[in-house]
Amino acid sequence: MRAMRATRRSMLLLALALLTHAACVGAPIKTKQLHVLNRIGYGPDAWSVARVEQLGTLEAYIEEQLHPELLDDTALDAQIASLYPVETMTYGYSRNLYNEYTGNPETGPFAPIRDATRAKMLRAVKSKKQLEQVLVDFWYNHFNVDSGVDEARWGFVTLQRDAIRPNVLGSFETMLKATAKNPGMLDYLDNSLNFKEGFVYLGATYGINENYGRELLELHTLGVDGGYTQADVREVARAFTGWTIPAFISTTTNGFQFLSQAHDRAEKNIMGVLNLPANRNLIDGDDVIHFLATHPKTAERVSRKLCQRFVSETPPEPLVQAAAQVFLATNGDLREVMRTILLSPDFLNVAYFGTKVKRPFVYVASLARGVGIDDDALFAHEMDGRLQTMGEGLFRAGPPTGYPDSSRYWAGEGPFVVGINLAWSAMHGQVGFNPVFAVTATAPDQIVEQLRVQYLRVALEPSTRTALQTLVQSLPAPAQIEETAATLLTTPDFLVH
Amino acid sequence: MAMSRRDFLMTATASFGALAVPGVLLRARPARAAGTDPVVVALYLRGGADALNLVVPHGDAGYYAVRPTIRVTAGTEIDLDGFFGFHPSLAPLHPFYQNGKLAVLHACGSASGSRSHFDAQDFMEFAAPDDKAIQVGWLNRFLTAAGTTAPINAVTIENQPVKALVGPVATTAIPALSRFSLNGTYKTERRQAIQTISSATANSVLSAMGANTLGVLDLVQTVNATTNVVYPVTKLGSSLKDLAALIKADIGVRVAAVNHASWDHHANETTALPVMAGDLGSSLAAFATDLGSDLDRTVVLVMSEFGRRVAENGAHGCDHGHGGVMLALGGAVQGGQVLLRDDIWPGLAPAQLYQSIDLAGTTDFRDVFAEVLDRHMGLNDPSPVFPNYVLDTQRYPGLFT
Numbered sequence: 001m002r003a004m005r006a007t008r009r010s011m012l013l014l015a016l017a018l019l020t021h022a023a024c025v026g027a028p029i030k031t032k033q034l035h036v037l038n039r040i041g042y043g044p045d046a047w048s049v050a051r052v053e054q055l056g057t058l059e060a061y062i063e064e065q066l067h068p069e070l071l072d073d074t075a076l077d078a079q080i081a082s083l084y085p086v087e088t089m090t091y092g093y094s095r096n097l098y099n100e101y102t103g104n105p106e107t108g109p110f111a112p113i114r115d116a117t118r119a120k121m122l123r124a125v126k127s128k129k130q131l132e133q134v135l136v137d138f139w140y141n142h143f144n145v146d147s148g149v150d151e152a153r154w155g156f157v158t159l160q161r162d163a164i165r166p167n168v169l170g171s172f173e174t175m176l177k178a179t180a181k182n183p184g185m186l187d188y189l190d191n192s193l194n195f196k197e198g199f200v201y202l203g204a205t206y207g208i209n210e211n212y213g214r215e216l217l218e219l220h221t222l223g224v225d226g227g228y229t230q231a232d233v234r235e236v237a238r239a240f241t242g243w244t245i246p247a248f249i250s251t252t253t254n255g256f257q258f259l260s261q262a263h264d265r266a267e268k269n270i271m272g273v274l275n276l277p278a279n280r281n282l283i284d285g286d287d288v289i290h291f292l293a294t295h296p297k298t299a300e301r302v303s304r305k306l307c308q309r310f311v312s313e314t315p316p317e318p319l320v321q322a323a324a325q326v327f328l329a330t331n332g333d334l335r336e337v338m339r340t341i342l343l344s345p346d347f348l349n350v351a352y353f354g355t356k357v358k359r360p361f362v363y364v365a366s367l368a369r370g371v372g373i374d375d376d377a378l379f380a381h382e383m384d385g386r387l388q389t390m391g392e393g394l395f396r397a398g399p400p401t402g403y404p405d406s407s408r409y410w411a412g413e414g415p416f417v418v419g420i421n422l423a424w425s426a427m428h429g430q431v432g433f434n435p436v437f438a439v440t441a442t443a444p445d446q447i448v449e450q451l452r453v454q455y456l457r458v459a460l461e462p463s464t465r466t467a468l469q470t471l472v473q474s475l476p477a478p479a480q481i482e483e484t485a486a487t488l489l490t491t492p493d494f495l496v497h
Numbered sequence: 498m499a500m501s502r503r504d505f506l507m508t509a510t511a512s513f514g515a516l517a518v519p520g521v522l523l524r525a526r527p528a529r530a531a532g533t534d535p536v537v538v539a540l541y542l543r544g545g546a547d548a549l550n551l552v553v554p555h556g557d558a559g560y561y562a563v564r565p566t567i568r569v570t571a572g573t574e575i576d577l578d579g580f581f582g583f584h585p586s587l588a589p590l591h592p593f594y595q596n597g598k599l600a601v602l603h604a605c606g607s608a609s610g611s612r613s614h615f616d617a618q619d620f621m622e623f624a625a626p627d628d629k630a631i632q633v634g635w636l637n638r639f640l641t642a643a644g645t646t647a648p649i650n651a652v653t654i655e656n657q658p659v660k661a662l663v664g665p666v667a668t669t670a671i672p673a674l675s676r677f678s679l680n681g682t683y684k685t686e687r688r689q690a691i692q693t694i695s696s697a698t699a700n701s702v703l704s705a706m707g708a709n710t711l712g713v714l715d716l717v718q719t720v721n722a723t724t725n726v727v728y729p730v731t732k733l734g735s736s737l738k739d740l741a742a743l744i745k746a747d748i749g750v751r752v753a754a755v756n757h758a759s760w761d762h763h764a765n766e767t768t769a770l771p772v773m774a775g776d777l778g779s780s781l782a783a784f785a786t787d788l789g790s791d792l793d794r795t796v797v798l799v800m801s802e803f804g805r806r807v808a809e810n811g812a813h814g815c816d817h818g819h820g821g822v823m824l825a826l827g828g829a830v831q832g833g834q835v836l837l838r839d840d841i842w843p844g845l846a847p848a849q850l851y852q853s854i855d856l857a858g859t860t861d862f863r864d865v866f867a868e869v870l871d872r873h874m875g876l877n878d879p880s881p882v883f884p885n886y887v888l889d890t891q892r893y894p895g896l897f898t
Contacts, residue, residue, distance in 0.1 A: 190763040190764050190812060190814075193763075193764050193811070193812035194811075194812070195811055197811065198811075199811070204813065205811065206811035206812055207810055207811025207812075208810065208811060209763055209764070209810050209811060209812045209814075209816065210810075210816045210817070211761075211763045211816065214612070214613070214817070218613055218615075224611075224613050224615070224616055230612065230852075357702060357703065389656075389672060389673075389676060390656060391655070391656025391657055391672065398543070398758045398759050399543070399614065399615070399759075401615055407702055408663070408702060409657050410657070411702045411703060411705075411706040412656055412657045412658065412670040412706065413669055413670050413671060413677075413706065413709055413710040413713055414655070414656040414657070414670050414671060414672040414676075414677075415656055415657075416706055416707070416710045417676070417677055417678070417679070417710060417714070418676070420679060420687075420691070421679065421680045421681075424679075424680050424681050424687075425680070461694075461697070461698065461699075463693070463694065463697030463698070464694050464697070464698075466693075467690045467693040467694045467697070468690060468694075470690065470693070471686055471687065471689070471690040474686045474689075475683055475686055479682070479683055483681070483683050483686065483687060486681075486687070487687050487690050487691065487694075490691060491691075491694050491698075492694065492695070492698040492700050492703040492704075492707075495703060496700065496703070
């Protein structure tokens with residue numbers, strides 16, 4: 001039904017499409033522009049292409065993206081608040097609301113995961129704050145919490161919204177401290193049960209639990225080669241004893257409690273550098289966070305990961321070091337680190353264009369921005385499952401490393417088959433997509449050319465062009481446009497960014 | 498001093514077969530009939546499975562001394578040999594142990610002391626402890642050594658290949674057989690276009706992905722995915738169900754990998770572990786039953802990155818440790834025994850522990866891998882699979898005659 005409607009609409013709206021849609025969405029854009037829109041966002045859409053033109057330079061567009069507070073997403077925020085209210089709730093409120101198994105996946109404990117996934121999908125497709133969305137995804141993976149685990153089932157929402165999103169272009173230390181106090185993190189990495197030896201809590205006896213301390217050092221800050229020992233892991237864990245989740249959850253709580261009687265008050269020494277005197281409380285953990293957040297190893301590791309995401313999986317070492325120096329000089333001001341990376345000549349070095357295979361979330365979002373959607377809720381609902389079958393279920397990465405930032409990893413048969421089928425569904429107007437074809441030609445080479453201009457925008461590999469023309473010729477006329485467009489969006493030309 | 502289990506049990510050491518004849522590629526054999534190529538399955542328990550609670554050393558009083566709340570209650574384990582016993586939730590595997598198709602390898606470990614999940618998993622899957630420069634999986638190096646190159650020869654039942662399989666030889670990742678097909682009326686025409694485009698692209702990662710995907714799509718269409726064997730309705734159950742169908746269809750699968758997450762029991766282990774172990778036991782038993790006569794050419798190696806801390810922690814779990822346990826299941830496995838290096842249990846008394854806190858890993862996992870590649874997969878010289886490691890058949894644990 002929807003496939004038929006899309007085809008008919010494509011004819012009815014042809015004049016309009018040629019005047020407006022094709023004029024901006026389908027306008028050929030310079031390769032550098034496409035690269036910027038692909039890397040600091042989820043690909044071009046009508047607004048972003050027009051905005052680059054309006055601002056005049058790519059540098060101005062990048063600068064604007066570095067200040068998301070200046071961009072207006074009011075309508076999108078309202079739509080998401082209305083469709084997915086969990087996005088607006090405190091930890092305590094959502095925990096009390098969703099804690100009961102209802103037999104209905106839309107209202108029970110897995111509802112927050114579904115709704116937050118849908119909200120994230122819509123933000124990637126519709127937000128003007130494209131860089132912020134990419135960075136929220138980056139940092140969520142850095143501080144990954146598997147949303148399927150106990151308190152993380154609601155805590156992950158506030159991890160993303162309250163700990164990560166406000167700080168992705170702010171202070172790394174502020175973000176790190178907020179993640180340390182997040183109930184999802186406290187449960188997922190077991191710090192909620194990290195108490196001084198012999199502490200009796202709710203009738204059971206507890207002691208030191210190393211899990212959070214180890215991942216804080218290995219994954220959140222210094223890195224596995226950061227120069228710490230098993231003894232340091234223990235000392236860090238002791239510093240965080242008593243950082244836990246309240247035993248009784250009110251609807252207003254943010255889910256953090258410092259249980260001072262569970263804190264190990266003996267002296268601690270970390271890496272022979274940071275000494276924490278005896279008889280202190282919460283400040284032990286705060287001091288460790290400050291020490292780690294301003295450590296040169298952390299600066300280098302965070303900078304390298306950002307360069308790998310935005311520039312190249314094997315980034316130029318001078319750029320990594322330059323970003324790390326800015327990190328140290330600014331006490332971890334992530335806006336300045338990002339500005340250093342994005343305004344460097346390396347970011348616009350043509351040698352890095354199209355060298356990353358799109359991960360599934362990037363592929364799906366860029367497909368939606370390119371093709372267009374007209375049933376946001378249906379689209380977001382359907383993509384939750386698609387992303388899971390492609391191996392990137394949002395908020396569902398099991399290990400604390402999050403999903404890998406690796407082209408080889410994502411270039412798999414499983415995701416590719418799902419992607420081929422999804423592009424086909426999209427071009428047939430299914431699952432919330434709304435293709436509006438601006439094709440007027442009937443000759444095979446012109447059909448391919450018009451689809452290229454509308455959906456790919458930059459030059460096709462000649463071999464791709466020839467194969468698509470052959471495809472057009474092998475199809476009956478009524479099927480030519482949809483089938484060829486679906487195939488175009490599964491070619492290597494569209495699978496990379 | 499390490500306690501000798503030989504003294505305790507009076508069992509004979511495992512006998513070793515003839516030394517491998519030096520040579521290249523696969524050992525010369527009579528031409529195999531269809532359905533007789535050997536298969537190795539790497540089943541990875543992600544997160545660091547608690548070896549001491551999966552295969553309990555109930556003959557060692559030290560076990561009970563340091564695990565007051567998370568121990569398997571004495572007498573509830575399923576005794577294997579008077580000293581070790583299965584966790585009760587592994588009951589479905591006991592018949593395979595009894596009929597000699599399942600062996601246990603205890604106190605297995607890595608030459609690396611890393612207690613990082615990610616490093617320890619990498620070191621094991623790349624079979625290169627402490628060497629981060631090596632990023633090719635041990636099973637991919639096996640494919641190279643065996644001259645085996647068709648993508649269907651090596652399959653991960655996941656969206657992406659596990660690290661044990663990554664490397665220069667193309668492998669295949671199939672998340673689920675039921676979803677592995679193209680939609681649409683004109684899928685033949687689109688398939689042709691995708692094939693032409695993929696084969697022409699300069700992006701080698703994507704051209705390999707395209708060729709693999711289409712080749713495997715064609716092969717998978719021939720597989721009968723139905724079975725009368727009942728598997729648990731879990732991710733592991735469905736993964737092993739699909740893998741059994743692929744092996745039985747005899748389309749060329751030689752190496753396969755399956756994941757089972759997540760075994761990271763830092764807290765409340767007695768709630769979580771029985772569920773995990775039950776899933777493992779039931780899924781693996783169903784797989785072995787489903788394979789039927791194909792079990793004779795298949796060996797499943799169950800492994801994890803490390804065992805856990807011997808003493809329980811304050812949260813009724815246990816933290817990352819060192820020595821662990823492996824299982825080997827297959828028709829050709831000399832099962833019905835718990836294999837230990839030199840038949841000695843390293844022991845759980847404080848002075849016997851690795852770094853004073855963890856079970857020692859006396860059987861190097863590389864010796865287990867090497868014996869499977871040599872004695873089961875027929876690789877004459879497994880040395881190239883294990884960089885910077887001198888193999889010695891005398892160190893093989895004794896899984897095969």
